[in-house]
Amino acid sequence: MPEQDLTTADFRRRKTRSAVKAYVASLSGTSLEYYDFAIYSVASALVFPKIFFPGNDEFVGLLLSFSTFAVGYLARPLGGIFFGRLGDKIGRRHVLVITLLLIGIATVLIGVLPDYSVLGIWAPTLLVLLRLAQGIGVGGEWGGAVLLSSEFGNPRRRGFWSSAAQIGPPAGNLMANGVLALLAASLSTTDFLGWGWRVAFLASALLVVFGLVIRLKLEETPVFQALVAKDERSKAPVSEVFKTQPRALISAALSRLFPDVMYSLFTVYVAVYATSQLGLTASNVLAAILIGSACQMCVIPLAGILTDIFNRRLVYTLSTIAAAIYIPLFFMMTQDKSPVTLIVGVAVALSIQGLMYGPQAAYITEQFPARLRYVGSSLAYTLAGVVGGAIAPLVFTALTAASGGSWNLIPIYLGAMAIITVIGMALGRDPRPEEDLRLVDEAHV
Template sequence: MSNTAEVITGTTDRARSAPISPAFRKLVVASSLGSVIEHYDFFIYAFTAPIVFDRFFFPRMDSTASMLAVYATFAVGFVARPLGGMVFGHYGDLLGRKAMLTITFVLMGIASFLIGCLPSYDSIGLLAPVALVTLRFVQGFAFGGEYMNAVSLTLENAPSARRGFFASFVNASGPIGVILASGFIALLGFVSTPQDFAQWVWRVPFVLSLVLVVLGTYIRLQVDESTLFKAAQASAARPKAPLLAVVRSWKKSVLFGCLANMAHSTFQYMSTVFVLGYAVKTLGMAQSNVTFGTMVANLLEMCMVPLVASYSDRFGRRPFIALGILLAAAWYPIYFQLVATKDPTLLIMGLLVSIGIIHALMFAPEAAFTAELFPTEVRVSGSSLGKQLGIILGGGIAPLVGTALMGSSGSFTPVILYFEVIAACALAGILFAPENAKRAL
């Protein structure tokens, strides 16, 4: 009886102090570094598009229409993410997590490199925005397939009592990619004139993705496949179509994962990407203030995520996600008032609280929370579908919706109400979701 309880709870001192093998350390590093590079690729677009792409790819539109077009291309990447999650989740459950991680990484890097090579609208006309949208779709497709394969690979090899902690390394590495992207763009903006940045300097971080592709591919080829996946692969009861099995039998779990990810991604992208465009274009603030603030905030979040996740191994995932949602709903009106002051110091402080603390509370347990909603044989398919649907319904369209709601009035009220509705729905979902932190996989 005691042995059974030990397996199920996974919280014994022996489990917590069990030595970590060199192979598992290599796996965690590989999953994390790959996530760093993919987040870098994804976010150089997020930080460059609001300040350059409106005139580079959509010069024939007025200011509001061109920004809506920019955010629409940003949203295209998120539209593609559920498709990538479904395709690479399906094959991740059928063929293995490792192979999918390598494929998605190469796709992401090549798409980013090609974005940096695109001619402007003035050079090739409509082909320029069409090519941008196509490459943005490829970025989102790859990114959607990457995340839960990386989380599942780590989670399924981790000690049971520390699953949340080790799975959170994939999430903690995301801010590192954001730090690199925002810091690099802030540096380029500082050393170049606005004219040079808009004409050619913005291309530099995209072109460098080609170097990162080679590095990341090498790293990910060195890791072993998930032990739990190998065991599930040998089972005769394994579904031949994992995605169809999820749709038939795990709809509630998909919904819970969707709501949790919808809340944290909306809060993140509205607090960074939407605010970047608004602060620079409408308030006339320096681009470097927002990108520097985002970089510092992500440094804090990078430290907070493993800390919060380690406590979620003891106290559960749901309490921290629910607390983050409640704090986000209360903080959101205050944050926009800080932005409206045009004070760079207050803006940076607002970003520290938003991303470094509040978002970290939701984001830290999310990796394990979403993956633990599903059994091994459909884990990547189910968790990818729930996560990517949540992100497209949340963060993917958030800057676009925020810009449309604000319009020419300049009022934050509709934007705030938009987030409060999402927060209320997500909180209800978390309260009804099962707590699986101490359940055996």
Template sequence: MSSPTAPSGARNPNSPRMVALGSFVGTTIEWYDFFLYGTAAALVFSPLFFPDVSPAIGLIAAFGTYAVGFLARPLGGVVAGHIGDRVGRKAMLVASLLIMGASTTLIGVLPTHASIGIWAPILLLVLRLVQGFGVGGEWGGAALMSVESAPSNRRGFYGSFTQIGVSAGMLLAVGAFSIARTVLDEEAFLAWGWRIPFLISGLLVFIGLLIRIGLSEPEKFAEMKQNDTIADRPVVELFRNERRAVYLTTGMRLSQNAIYYLYTVFGIAYIARSLGSATSVGLNSVLVASAIGLVSVPIWAAMSDKVGRRPLYLFGAITSALFIGPFFLLADTGNPVLITLAMVIGLNFFHDAMYGPQAAFFSEMFSTGVRYSGASVGYQIGSVFAGGFSPLIATSLLAVGNGSPWLVVGYFTILSVITAVCAYLAPETNKKDIDDDTPNQARVAAPSSHDTPSPSNA
């Protein structure tokens, strides 16, 4: 037992449940921070930071700063992937939490346009970029910690704790704004009430750090580090040997991410501004769907451990494409019950079929030495092309269509088709031994092959 290379010596002392808890809490806090910005962009940033333009242009400008955060996410993913694959998953997860917490708290004390003029939106933009960089390194590390520490037959389920951290973050962010908006009148909310959710971030980050600092590295990575078999340049190795997996994960991310922000960011603004409904209608519908997501995401993930990641992902992409039109038809009724029903169906029944298995699916597609880089880069590049700009593009298409949502429907349908094709081309991974790295690329390029791959086949 004293040998450092023995399993009992190499294995980290944390149980899969403890690792999953650490991933869940940290991810919840980081995405609480990230979603606060999206909710504020939909509700308050236009009049506070862009008061000199029309409300429609102000909303587009606010969503523009929101989208810019996504531009920094691939850079954050590359840097975090390099550090995570070279130094360790834990170190990067602690750093990303600190970066997100600091930038979010600073937004909470940022003067508005009325106080410092043009510097207000400029500083807002800078802090959003820092947010994007921080969150770019979060998901990959949290997903890997959960998946690599999980029993082989429950990787989907344990990986879902990273995913529900995102739902919990959205729940807290929307809930914080909903409470502030309900308790305060319009004047107080715009004057100072919107800052409270951002300032709460500092306390939450402290709690998350206490949990994450106590975690250890997964067994396989710890062994590689001890045996000095870590890749010198993980990102270079990734694109040399496993780039096809990067392309597939990027494509599979498109619809999942775009659909999510269609409902939770653009949907709130569409319901509030285009339909003239109360702000609380859109917020509360997202709140309900996010709460249900805490249950639906693990259910879909656990199903993927039984029937496979690929068929559920295909189901989610196809049904999401088919439901975009009906979502707007239900939203256009202005009925709070039907709007909430539309959110629940779109997010929990269809979107979550992709999102539940995603952490395990993406992690399993890469070998251990480049897994942090691979999962992060594929995930974050897809976020730029889909999630980050989807509210901005949707708002612009709505304006071009004179308020009609059918151009928006067409845009999101195209993204869903791309995702379905990539999911069809991806290998099934739920039975894969993720510690056996030798045939990893061959399984991605040609699932039935057991030959050692060459870069030319990647």
């Protein structure tokens, strides 16, 4: 008996170590990839309208720049379909290495891309193509990163283990805005627009190498190993999801809409609002997003744990309602045009958003059976992004123009998205951890 107990204890320790390694790999890899995505997001508001879309009309330049921002979201479903299918057929680990390389290479190439004054119309054209590659990579990245950490961890604690991939976007946002804030503060406006912003993009090369080293050392997840052992992998996962999981797909996609639009408001459009409507500086905006992202990073894993204790759908729904109420309060608060108020307002907003974003990965993935989980989760995540975060900055800009420069219409738009997300919660199912436990146990993985 003592030997048996020791063997069991050793096995559990090894399992825990594997789960922790997967958590770190998911968090670090996703952080690096969203660093790439985030520097583009900020640059689309502060830099690209001036150097890739120059002209006499600043509003038109901003719309064109935000259009290239949207391309990254529009490309995500392509990545979700292509890489999601691969992830359910050949495994999570291999796909995540490919997506990391794809995003990293595209970002470095943006950093060396000549601007409009050198290439003319080819400059924005190539920018769109590279943004397309970024979006395809991110579309395939998210689902795999979530499964990497959650399928190694205890399925009864999926809210926490899945939160690794959710920490990635604010962590990447934190790094991206930190680098851009440092460059903006230390360089003149001319130098920052001329070459300074490129440093942030080129730094991606070092980060990608770091992420690759971590991911290449990982094994395949126990759940996927069990699917292989039992020969239960889907031969056509994309079509099977649409045929057999329509309610799960709709619920998972709707659950993402409001958090996604809210995230775009407080990490992308807030830069335009604060500089053009409040008269604040780019440094003020970057500081606000920086501090807000740091707060959000702390909230996300705690929110995941919270939904492992209490009903996940209930916590998500209450957080959605709270966020919808807060948005008009934020705009009223910031009318004093104080940098401190902006920082506090963004920090509170991103913290509330973290209450939804933290358990979002667990909620979306647990809507699908293991054999369809990569492609199902990726499709829900990316399709929602097309009608959520992709067009949100464009909608915010158009609503502001339609209301004569006022913010009054923006909370109404966010309120509609909140209602849709609550409907998604009502359509979803609660966690079923016994499915994964039984699968792995029967396969003796």
